[in-house]
Amino acid sequence: MSRFAENPEDAPHFLGHRERLKTRFRDQGGDAMADYELLELILFQAVPRRDTKPLAKALIARFGTFSDVLAAPEARLVEVPGIGPSVATHLKLVHAAATRYARGAVRQRPLLGSWSAVIDYCRAAMAYEEKEKFRILFLDRKNVLIADEVQQVGTVDHTPVYPREVMKRALELSATAIVLVHNHPSGDPTPSRADIDMTKTIVEIAQPLGIAVHDHIIVGRQGHASFRALKLI
Incomplete structure (x- = not known):
């Protein structure tokens, strides 16, 4: 059992925020979320022990939109404070997955x-x-x-x-x-x-x-x- 389970008051404030965001995504889907919120969800996996909202907002501020963030080159992503090589690679993986999914929709059909x-x-x-x-x-x-x-x-x-x-x-x-x-x-x-x-x-x-x-x-x-x-x- 983690010490956070034993002493909930010791848990970082962002853990509750993460659960609320995940619940909203499950209940309402991605269309109900702002660009930075969807980006937060993606960053949860790459940044497990930090509040990802500031990172998500910084990325949107730098590049403009959710799509722009995912499409940005790794060299530019790591220019954003708090975005290291592993986080940049994770974002590029999501972009590659989205492109592969879109490609699948045009294969094997007229x-x-x-x-x-x-x-x-x-x-x-x-x-x-x-x-x-x-x-x-x-x-x-x-x-x-x-x-x-x-x-x-x-x-x-x-x-x-x-x-x-x-x-x-x-x-x-x-x-x-x-x-x-x-x-x-x-x-x-x-x-x-x-x-x-x-x-x-x-x-x-x-x-x-x-x-x-x-x-x-x-x-x-x-x-x-x-x-x-x-x-x-």
């Missing part, structure tokens, strides 16, 4: 029938990256995902894309359709002139090869943009 899951996955995987990444989802004749690959990693505002290399990889995988995806670290998903021109070139090369370009999705902290919805494809 992508065009679960488009919201595709968007959720793309945002989870890329929206908070600090460098531009160009990703391709390769699909078979039934529009089921064959492969999901990051083709290029660029700078904060540019990623080099080589349309012929895109088509070469699609042919290697026997893909009959592709979805292009990239992120804008600025947060604004609005397509640039370069984005539009590059997409047009890929579509022109793909057509005679019998490969459909279903969409080009740009994701950012402020949302996403679909070339198909914008009638740019």
Whole structure:
């Protein structure tokens, strides 16, 4: 028996807070909780003997939102006082688990029938990256995902894309359709002139090869943009 059980008045004040927060989560779910409260719950496992509310609030203050915290690089997380390497690794593990969960929702089923899951996955995987990444989802004749690959990693505002290399990889995988995806670290998903021109070139090369370009999705902290919805494809 712990000394806290024998002498409840000796227990740290945050233990009661933790139990109340856990109970509220069990009764009401995550949607009823503020970002910092959900973050507190995650930090309970990594920080067992301290009050995690100040840490959670400091992380939100530094990075902005719950999603921003999980997506932040470990090197930036440990800049926050009280966040050591083990806590930063724990947060990155949660982020990896969330991304893996979102990816599972788009596998083994026609992508065009679960488009919201595709968007959720793309945002989870890329929206908070600090460098531009160009990703391709390769699909078979039934529009089921064959492969999901990051083709290029660029700078904060540019990623080099080589349309012929895109088509070469699609042919290697026997893909009959592709979805292009990239992120804008600025947060604004609005397509640039370069984005539009590059997409047009890929579509022109793909057509005679019998490969459909279903969409080009740009994701950012402020949302996403679909070339198909914008009638740019």
